[in-house]
Amino acid sequence: METKDAIIVGAGFAGMYMLHKLRSEGLTAQVFEAGEGVGGTWYWNRYPGARCDVESLEYQYGFSSELQAGWTWTERYAAQPEILRYQNYVADKLNLRRDIRFSTRVTAAHYDEGSNRWTVETDRGDQLETRFVIMATGCLSSTSLPKFDGLENFKGDWYHTGGWPHEGVDFTGKKVAVIGTGSSGVQSIPLIAEQAEHLTVFQRTANFTLPAGNRPLKSEEIARSRTSLLDDRAYARTTGAGIIAYPGNEALSTEMTEAERLAEYKARWEAGGFSFLGSHGDMVMSHDANSLAADYARERMSQRVKDAACAELLLPNDHPIGVKRLCLDTGYLETFNEPHVDLVNVRVHPIERITEQGVQAGGKEYEADALVFATGFDAMTGAINAVDIRGRAGEKLSDKWAAGPRTYLGLGSAGFPNLFFITGPGSPSVLSNMIVSIEMHVEWITDCIRRLGSGNLGTIEVDKQAEDEWVAHVNEMASETLYPEANSWYMGANVAGKPRVFMPYPGGVGVYGEKLAEVVAADYEGFRLSA
Numbered sequence: 191m192e193t194k195d196a197i198i199v200g201a202g203f204a205g206m207y208m209l210h211k212l213r214s215e216g217l218t219a220q221v222f223e224a225g226e227g228v229g230g231t232w233y234w235n236r237y238p239g240a241r242c243d244v245e246s247l248e249y250q251y252g253f254s255s256e257l258q259a260g261w262t263w264t265e266r267y268a269a270q271p272e273i274l275r276y277q278n279y280v281a282d283k284l285n286l287r288r289d290i291r292f293s294t295r296v297t298a299a300h301y302d303e304g305s306n307r308w309t310v311e312t313d314r315g316d317q318l319e320t321r322f323v324i325m326a327t328g329c330l331s332s333t334s335l336p337k338f339d340g341l342e343n344f345k346g347d348w349y350h351t352g353g354w355p356h357e358g359v360d361f362t363g364k365k366v367a368v369i370g371t372g373s374s375g376v377q378s379i380p381l382i383a384e385q386a387e388h389l390t391v392f393q394r395t396a397n398f399t400l401p402a403g404n405r406p407l408k409s410e411e412i413a414r415s416r417t418s419l420l421d422d423r424a425y426a427r428t429t430g431a432g433i434i435a436y437p438g439n440e441a442l443s444t445e446m447t448e449a450e451r452l453a454e455y456k457a458r459w460e461a462g463g464f465s466f467l468g469s470h471g472d473m474v475m476s477h478d479a480n481s482l483a484a485d486y487a488r489e490r491m492s493q494r495v496k497d498a499a500c501a502e503l504l505l506p507n508d509h510p511i512g513v514k515r516l517c518l519d520t521g522y523l524e525t526f527n528e529p530h531v532d533l534v535n536v537r538v539h540p541i542e543r544i545t546e547q548g549v550q551a552g553g554k555e556y557e558a559d560a561l562v563f564a565t566g567f568d569a570m571t572g573a574i575n576a577v578d579i580r581g582r583a584g585e586k587l588s589d590k591w592a593a594g595p596r597t598y599l600g601l602g603s604a605g606f607p608n609l610f611f612i613t614g615p616g617s618p619s620v621l622s623n624m625i626v627s628i629e630m631h632v633e634w635i636t637d638c639i640r641r642l643g644s645g646n647l648g649t650i651e652v653d654k655q656a657e658d659e660w661v662a663h664v665n666e667m668a669s670e671t672l673y674p675e676a677n678s679w680y681m682g683a684n685v686a687g688k689p690r691v692f693m694p695y696p697g698g699v700g701v702y703g704e705k706l707a708e709v710v711a712a713d714y715e716g717f718r719l720s721a
């Protein structure tokens with residue numbers, strides 16, 4: 191059987207860097223990637239308007255000034271094609287492709303206690319033996335298409351934003367229906383509306399959205415980032431979200447005068463981006479604080495919509511601001527001022543079925559030549575559970591996680607030796623700049639593998655008690671926030687039957703990074719190392 195030191199699942203930002211790091215340690219690694227190219231989320235999410243919501247100067251690798259020197263971002267928030275070009279540039283520069291098998295999905299990874307090795311299988315019949323399995327599968331990569339009766343009879347074409355055709359889709363002259371108004375819907379709807387003859391948007395939950403404020407980057411911003419990258423990234427690792435633009439205001443809303451608070455809201459709202467959520471330190475901790483900001487946001491949102499009844503429908507009123515992912519948009523709310531765009535509230539008019547000609551909701555048929563499902567992802571656990579992972583005594587990881595993911599630090603799970611997750615559940619991951627969190631994990635895993643040395647039996651395994659305590663700690667922290675109040679994908683609430691558990695670590699990148707360092711300083715406290 192073919193053998194490698196490590197198998198890496200996925201060739202997005204995480205898998206690419208992991209491969210680079212393991213190679214630099216002199217290890218042999220094989221990456222498997224379902225797509226035909228590198229990119230992960232940016233390979234699949236090619237819907238119109240797909241764009242990053244973290245600024246491009248921060249949403250790039252931070253480990254190499256040399257890589258940075260050869261690349262120039264054009265916009266404040268990079269669009270999907272530019273990010274994918276960047277990832278291909280990195281793959282070329284680091285000569286990564288020779289160790290990536292594309293169009294190949296890992297189907298199984300089974301641990302053998304006797305040999306202390308994993309056997310990894312793919313849908314193309316590969317079978318490899320390896321010491322380490324590293325899941326670089328991404329948090330938002332397993333698309334979620336809820337069951338809609340009748341979809342199989344629909345006469346037109348339908349698409350999911352998370353698996354968009356590479357050749358693009360031309361909606362010119364078509365009647366289009368979009369289901370879903372999260373970040374993907376909010377980004378794609380304005381551009382679909384520009385082409386479509388008629389657009390019907392089916393909204394279940396109105397989301398908080400604010401203008402992204404995208405613009406071309408200034409040459410001085412680019413020049414500054416070229417010299418400050420490494421320092422910026424070191425600093426980013428000490429912050430809450432791994433983002434240095436617009437630091438959060440630590441003052442509580444109760445410590446600010448109304449005038450101070452409103453000035454803070456205005457400045458941050460107009461700056462665009464996530465900055466608004468940093469207006470005061472108690473944003474996701476206190477209802478009173480949160481509703482002050484939410485009221486301000488609703489007021490600003492309503493100013494963008496001409497029709498009062500339509501504005502009312504578009505204003506979120508069933509969850510605190512910031513506890514579902516805040517959307518950043520370019521012209522989203524204004525789209526509903528267009529005469530050829532309709533909004534259907536599916537809470538009042540539930541979608542009953544997809545018909546041959548469109549969508550039937552609340553007893554009425556809405557004609558459509560094309561359907562777009564912007565219905566999101568089986569987040570954080572979907573792509574991991576999709577692989578048949580079996581650890582000690584043949585235990586299935588997905589069985590172990592049936593009531594919610596159980597990890598220590600989001601890096602590993604007890605009973606699954608030498609199996610690592612990059613940005614797994616229980617780590618800051620989706621509450622942070624993903625690239626910063628990815629780099630922290632990749633570097634931690636690399637150091638850990640180096641610590642284990644090249645001995646044949648070098649093993650690291652999460653201690654069950656440490657895992658139980660970490661899961662309890664994450665749950666307790668989440669319960670002190672407003673996060674559990676929303677039906678968000680953070681809570682698994684968007685996928686029928688998924689356990690309702692807050693999955694990311696809410697304590698911030700900086701605190702989490704300190705914990706990672708403490709664990710290493712105590713020779714991997716909470717893990718069992720055996721030689």
Ligand code: NAP
Binds near residue numbers: 330336373394515
């Ligand atoms: P999402 O936030 O989960 O939104 C899915 C949408 O589909 C929601 O409006 C949801 O309504 C609706 N929906 C789901 N099932 C439905 C059903 N049965 N009937 C009617 N509506 C239904 O997914 P997403 O928009 O793809 O975004 C996921 C995450 O990916 C984002 O939060 C973000 O982290 C990331 N993302 C980032 C960017 C960016 O960088 N700018 C862009 C896209 C995505 P409910 O809210 O009621 O569940």
